[in-house]
Amino acid sequence: MTIAYQIVVCGSLVPDPLQTLEPVQGPTGPALKNEMMLPSVLDPWAGHALFEAANLAKQNPGSKVTLISLGPKAKLQQLMMTIAQKVPFELSVVDGSASGFMDSGEVAAALAGAIQKLPGLDKTKLLVFGGCSSASRDAGVTMQLIAEQLGISDVFLGVDELKVQADSSFQLLERIEGGQYQVSTCAGAPAVIGWATGNLPEPPNNPQVGMANMRGIMPALQKAAPAGFKADKIRFASVELPKQVRQTRIVKDTPVDEIAQEIVTWIKG
Amino acid sequence: MEKILYLAHTDSNGQLPRIALEVLSAAQKLSKDLAGSTLMAGLIGGDVKSAADQIAGSGAVKIFGVSGADFNESRYATDAKAAEALAKAAGATIVIAPGTSRFARALPGLAFRLKGSIDTHVSGIAVNGAQLDIQRWYYRQRMVATLTRAARPWVLLVDSGAFPACAGAKGSANVEAVAVTLTDADKRTKVTGVQAPSADAQTIRPDAELLFVAGAGWTKKQSDGQIHGKDAEKIILDFLKTSKASLGSSKSLVDLGAEGEAVLSFISHLNQVGQTGATPRHPKGLATCCHGEEPHVVGWRFISERRAINTDANCGWAQGKADVLYVADAFAVMRKVNELLAKA
Numbered sequence: 207m208t209i210a211y212q213i214v215v216c217g218s219l220v221p222d223p224l225q226t227l228e229p230v231q232g233p234t235g236p237a238l239k240n241e242m243m244l245p246s247v248l249d250p251w252a253g254h255a256l257f258e259a260a261n262l263a264k265q266n267p268g269s270k271v272t273l274i275s276l277g278p279k280a281k282l283q284q285l286m287m288t289i290a291q292k293v294p295f296e297l298s299v300v301d302g303s304a305s306g307f308m309d310s311g312e313v314a315a316a317l318a319g320a321i322q323k324l325p326g327l328d329k330t331k332l333l334v335f336g337g338c339s340s341a342s343r344d345a346g347v348t349m350q351l352i353a354e355q356l357g358i359s360d361v362f363l364g365v366d367e368l369k370v371q372a373d374s375s376f377q378l379l380e381r382i383e384g385g386q387y388q389v390s391t392c393a394g395a396p397a398v399i400g401w402a403t404g405n406l407p408e409p410p411n412n413p414q415v416g417m418a419n420m421r422g423i424m425p426a427l428q429k430a431a432p433a434g435f436k437a438d439k440i441r442f443a444s445v446e447l448p449k450q451v452r453q454t455r456i457v458k459d460t461p462v463d464e465i466a467q468e469i470v471t472w473i474k475g
Numbered sequence: 476m477e478k479i480l481y482l483a484h485t486d487s488n489g490q491l492p493r494i495a496l497e498v499l500s501a502a503q504k505l506s507k508d509l510a511g512s513t514l515m516a517g518l519i520g521g522d523v524k525s526a527a528d529q530i531a532g533s534g535a536v537k538i539f540g541v542s543g544a545d546f547n548e549s550r551y552a553t554d555a556k557a558a559e560a561l562a563k564a565a566g567a568t569i570v571i572a573p574g575t576s577r578f579a580r581a582l583p584g585l586a587f588r589l590k591g592s593i594d595t596h597v598s599g600i601a602v603n604g605a606q607l608d609i610q611r612w613y614y615r616q617r618m619v620a621t622l623t624r625a626a627r628p629w630v631l632l633v634d635s636g637a638f639p640a641c642a643g644a645k646g647s648a649n650v651e652a653v654a655v656t657l658t659d660a661d662k663r664t665k666v667t668g669v670q671a672p673s674a675d676a677q678t679i680r681p682d683a684e685l686l687f688v689a690g691a692g693w694t695k696k697q698s699d700g701q702i703h704g705k706d707a708e709k710i711i712l713d714f715l716k717t718s719k720a721s722l723g724s725s726k727s728l729v730d731l732g733a734e735g736e737a738v739l740s741f742i743s744h745l746n747q748v749g750q751t752g753a754t755p756r757h758p759k760g761l762a763t764c765c766h767g768e769e770p771h772v773v774g775w776r777f778i779s780e781r782r783a784i785n786t787d788a789n790c791g792w793a794q795g796k797a798d799v800l801y802v803a804d805a806f807a808v809m810r811k812v813n814e815l816l817a818k819a
Contacts, residue, residue, distance in 0.1 A: 310593070390664050452795045458803075
């Protein structure tokens with residue numbers, strides 16, 4: 207039996223990992239220096255969630271993928287130029303800060319509110335996907351807080367594989383300690399799934415997909431609802447870059463035997 | 476006056492994992508530093524008696540327990556309910572718990588149900604007068620923040636390696652059982668097992684003294700213009716076998732597989748260290764054939780002693796990111812290292 211899932215992917219932007227980040231004090235708390243100017247990418251684990259969602263939708267005809275992004279509209283528009291050609295999705299936008307210093311509770315409330323407002327939402331077919339944690343806050347709690355607000359009690363975190371079984375139940379592999387997976391089965395939708403890397407490569411750009419996506423993306427950006435963050439939950443005493451820079455000893459033009467002996471002595475020391 | 480609940484779950488042997496004992500020492504310190512506070516413990520597991528005995532002498536004035544077959548397995552719905560029942564039984568204003576995969580999944584639900592807040596990856600705790608400050612990293616270990624919250628309850632998930640493990644707290648404990656009613660809806664998810672690599676293929680060893688990182692250079696053309704993937708596999712596996720190191724990799728090496736290029740067969744995304752991978756804690760780290768770019772090195776934040784082997788004297792490791800950089804051919808050096816380790 208094939209189910210037409212409603213797959214909602216929560217994912218936003220983070221600074222390009224190759225950028226140098228420097229904290230500064232903003233009017234409402236800590237921020238990144240030149241934050242609005244920093245090149246952004248789709249949060250990597252949320253990206254994996256989006257690709258997995260598209261793959262699941264492809265295997266289950268009639269399924270629909272909606273990407274809900276919380277971030278500054280202008281930056282999201284730039285981001286969409288890079289990801290719209292990857293996989294088919296509809297976009298829903300919440301306009302607000304994508305800063306890692308925002309409280310997860312406020313972020314989750316905004317995202318859950320946006321999910322609840324999706325037209326034709328049917329919780330019996332609902333799968334909420336997202337990254338297992340973000341590359342900004344790296345808290346790993348937003349998906350669970352969304353689940354609580356939606357009243358969904360089947361939650362998985364650090365998922366690398368989801369297989370729909372013949373009876374519409376799921377089998378999931380979740381990362382646990384020591385490079386192992388916990389294997390679980392879940393009776394079916396609704397469920398909330400925080401993805402790790404999954405197993406899929408990044409899809410190649412497809413201009414036709416991009417054109418189809420862009421028809422909905424621009425109106426979605428124009429309709430973006432404000433997140434309405436209060437940003438008063440956390441009091442930051444300091445945010446600093448780590449100060450430790452090592453005095454690197456560079457060993458070159460040295461025989462291999464000598465280097466190997468030094469490494470072995472160090473390992474055993 | 477704060478009511479501190481130390482929350483932990485048992486492992487597959489019914490014992491507390493090491494990280495739980497580390498967090499117990501953090502809870503003890505917190506209770507000592509926060510004047511007038513009370514320390515209690517809450518345990519979740521199939522049978523928590525043995526675990527309770529492990530912490531009988533911890534100073535917790537009460538030990539609550541939720542136990543039974545349904546709580547033996549790591550599942551969001553039952554774990555969140557158990558944690559909620561324990562926190563309510565204790566009237567906790569602060570819940571401090573180990574950041575295991577089980578609690579990382581379940582305890583955000585606890586915070587929501589208590590109408591409280593949660594912070595994860597806590598790496599430091601300090602009491603400043605009557606105020607509790609915590610330390611955690613942002614932007615994947617790029618910057619560290621000290622912060623506090625006024626709202627209670629406040630759930631704290633503490634990372635491993637941040638505190639010494641509590642020792643000498645064993646005794647005979649009296650566990651106050653807390654009942655939790657489960658519905659069929661709570662058991663829609665069933666844990667069917669654990670998929671673990673065979674002992675020979677076990678390359679991720681969280682308790683290892685050494686992290687050995689393999690970079691993409693192992694699969695690139697060497698000085699003879701050829702790729703030596705099989706040699707690389709043998710050298711690395713021999714080294715892991717003799718040194719008992721944990722294997723990490725750079726993203727570029729892991730991604731090669733997805734791009735259809737030559738790969739090391741035993742490396743997967745689980746080995747990935749860095750911005751989009753793990754941030755393991757080991758006393759020592761040795762990077763090989765890896766350039767030491769910032770997105771990778773942020774995963775080394777908690778590696779104390781760092782050495783690297785690279786043919787490029789100007790690679791990232793030379794820029795103050797490693798203690799020692801050996802400018803050499805990693806194939807030759809590691810072959811010799813293996814020889815020496817085999818003889819030892």
